[in-house]
Amino acid sequence: MTEQEKVQKILDKLDETYGVEKQNFYHREPWQLLLAIMLSAQSTDKQVDEAIPAFFDRFTAVEAMAEAPVEEIEHYIQSVGLYKNKAKNIKKCCGQLVEQYGGAVPDTMGELLKLAGVGRKTANLFLSDAFGIPGVTVDTHVFRISRRLGWAEGKTPEAVEKELKECLPEEHWIRINFQLIYHGRAVCTARKARCAQCPLEEWCAKKGV
DNA sequence: ATCCCGAGGG
DNA sequence: CCCTCTGGAT
Numbered sequence: 001m002t003e004q005e006k007v008q009k010i011l012d013k014l015d016e017t018y019g020v021e022k023q024n025f026y027h028r029e030p031w032q033l034l035l036a037i038m039l040s041a042q043s044t045d046k047q048v049d050e051a052i053p054a055f056f057d058r059f060t061a062v063e064a065m066a067e068a069p070v071e072e073i074e075h076y077i078q079s080v081g082l083y084k085n086k087a088k089n090i091k092k093c094c095g096q097l098v099e100q101y102g103g104a105v106p107d108t109m110g111e112l113l114k115l116a117g118v119g120r121k122t123a124n125l126f127l128s129d130a131f132g133i134p135g136v137t138v139d140t141h142v143f144r145i146s147r148r149l150g151w152a153e154g155k156t157p158e159a160v161e162k163e164l165k166e167c168l169p170e171e172h173w174i175r176i177n178f179q180l181i182y183h184g185r186a187v188c189t190a191r192k193a194r195c196a197q198c199p200l201e202e203w204c205a206k207k208g209v
Numbered sequence: 210a211t212c213c214c215g216a217g218g219g
Numbered sequence: 220c221c222c223t224c225t226g227g228a229t
Binding site: 037038040041042043044045048081082085086088089116117118119120121122125137139140141142157177178181184185189190191 | 211212213214215216217
Binding site: 043044079080081082083084085086189191 | 223225228
């Protein structure tokens with residue numbers, strides 16, 4: 001079996017195991033989706049889902065969020081990790097959106113990276129979630145599992161992103177992110193991979209374990 | 210104890 | 220490069 005065929009076997013198994021449709025965080029407008037993605041860093045879906053309804057119900061306009069006291073933002077997002085940093089970044093980011101983009105969210109990587117609290121991971125995920133722009137979002141799970149599978153050897157998320165774009169068909173770029181996140185939390189965990197119960201083991205290089 | 214659906218700052 | 224920030228899971 002060629003390397004290419006092994007990759008396809010894994011992609012098929014991931015589709016079968018975790019599905020192909022991603023469910024986005026609850027939001028009414030794009031700027032709220034961006035904030036939800038910012039909140040998800042170092043936090044679980046559950047923590048974010050708990051915070052979002054009251055938070056977005058309180059702030060329905062990006063202008064209101066930009067003008068809100070940072071302490072009030074902190075109050076609404078205390079269920080997520082790193083909430084003080086995120087509250088500060090959210091206020092600043094919304095101010096940038098209002099002042100520089102008329103309250104809209106830009107649709108390019110270069111512009112998104114200028115926003116407070118938005119790094120490459122958040123920007124990539126927003127581009128694919130909000131606009132369907134194909135990209136490979138490399139978070140801690142994608143980074144770790146890609147190296148274990150033998151798909152990438154790069155030492156930085158950006159290097160791994162480039163390697164994945166070279167070896168994965170474009171139609172899998174977006175979905176590989178949430179599939180590997182689910183897989184990384186349930187099976188291929190950071191501390192010890194549960195290889196005995198892994199549906200991918202047959203085609204895995206077990207790099208870095 | 211260590212790591213998490215990271216990013217900013219020193 | 221390093222450190223910090225958060226609460227929660229393991």
